[in-house]
Amino acid sequence: MNGVLYRVRESVATVKPAEKVVAQYILQHPEDVVGMSVQQLAANCYSSPAAVLRYCKGIGYEGFKDFKLKLAGDLSIISMHELEKETLEPGDSLENIMSVITKNNIQSLTDSLQxxxxxxxxxxxxxxxxxxxxxxxxxxxxxxxxxxxxxxxxxxxxxxxxxxxxxxxxxxxxxxxxxxxxxxxxxxxxxxxxxxxxxxxxxxxxxxxxxxxxxxxxxxxxxxxxxxxxxxxxxxxxxxxxxxxxxxxxxxxxxxxxxxxxxxxxxxxxxxxxxxxxxxxxxxxxxx
Structure with missing residues (x-):
């Protein structure tokens, strides 16, 4: 279990600007990143290969290859377990409240397991x-x-x-x-x-x-x-x-x-x- 995308999402608020753009790009294009080289990712997010490598190591991976391997595994798990993301709005029915709260609790358990x-x-x-x-x-x-x-x-x-x-x-x-x-x-x-x-x-x-x-x-x-x-x-x-x-x-x-x-x-x-x-x-x- 790796929780790669969750780690990336949580890191956005704390990493340096040069690494923040890397994190944001990964969140927006996770499937594409799996097939990229470090140079391609750096070019696509207007950063540098060094910043990409620093970012991957900073969130707990040995390097970009290790990060991609874990990300690919994370995406396969998500495809099996990701529930439809829903939010509650004022005036929602009791039936919808019941469904949303239950689904979000299940999702939290699944994400935490990773x-x-x-x-x-x-x-x-x-x-x-x-x-x-x-x-x-x-x-x-x-x-x-x-x-x-x-x-x-x-x-x-x-x-x-x-x-x-x-x-x-x-x-x-x-x-x-x-x-x-x-x-x-x-x-x-x-x-x-x-x-x-x-x-x-x-x-x-x-x-x-x-x-x-x-x-x-x-x-x-x-x-x-x-x-x-x-x-x-x-x-x-x-x-x-x-x-x-x-x-x-x-x-x-x-x-x-x-x-x-x-x-x-x-x-x-x-x-x-x-x-x-x-x-x-x-x-x-x-x-x-």
Whole structure:
């Protein structure tokens, strides 16, 4: 999985002008670029071969040939999975809202799957497996994702915390150590409160996992493992809808990988917690 076009689209806002024109041309003519030489692409976008090569390396590829190979694979995946792009407008019917929201959530999951790097994923889940304590940080809808992760990991006997209060997040972070892991959840990768927390955690020797968008952000620079998610929000899909779905999916992947790593032990704890929850429910339902 490569997510080439998503990487190109996200890079437009951050690369230098000479490389920006290369990115914009690729987005407009992806199929044509697959059959071009570096000189042809440079000429078509009024840039230089050196700028094309710098751009390809800057977004994570070995060179232009490697980029074209990955782009060709990306286009074949897109042709199979790309859904019709739709947006919502004022006055849309409930039927259309239902269709658009569902299709965009599916597209976000598909795009995120292309962006997920297997080596980074292995690194992240191994850090979680080895951690004495896992601290999760998120603000707003990202905090809800952190809370969901706590519920999952605690059921397989992993010590986890997630606080909605910023001061408690900092207190928790400063008490981490070299055998602990901080998980930062921020689609923008620039949330001030979360950045401060992982800086504190890092200063205590803790490892940092970040779940964020594909971009060169302050948060990614502090991370020991980075997991990228894809999303596209607009005025009618606010509250981080598609990014929330994509991030929850990454949490599910990490949780399942950890559970399968120690299958018998995880199954024992899952059954035990299930029994305790059932017992508490039965007691709560009894008349006094």
């Amino acid at each position: 962006l997920l790097d297997l080596e980074e994923l292995k690194k992240a889940y191994q850090l979680l497996m080895d951690a004495n304590k896992i601290d999760l940080y998120g603000v707003g809808s990202s905090y809800l994702i952190a809370s969901d992760a706590v519920q999952k990991f605690m059921r397989i006997n992993k010590v986890c915390t997630a606080y909605s209060d910023f001061h408690m997040q900092r207190v928790s972070a400063v008490n981490l150590g070299p055998d602990d892991v901080a998980v930062a959840i921020s689609y923008s990768g620039e949330t001030t409160q979360i950045l401060e927390c992982i800086r504190v955690a890092k200063s205590q020797g803790a490892k940092v996992i970040t779940i964020t968008k594909y971009a060169d952000t302050p948060m990614s620079a502090l991370s020991d493992a980075i997991l990228f998610v894809a999303a596209k929000e607009d005025d009618f899909r606010s509250a981080a809808m598609t990014s929330r779905m994509a991030t929850l999916n990454v949490i599910d992947i990490l949780y399942t990988a950890c559970a399968h790593e120690q299958y018998d032990d995880a199954l024992f704890h899952l059954r035990r917690t299930h029994e305790v929850i059932q017992q508490s429910g039965e007691k709560g339902g009894r008349k006094t």
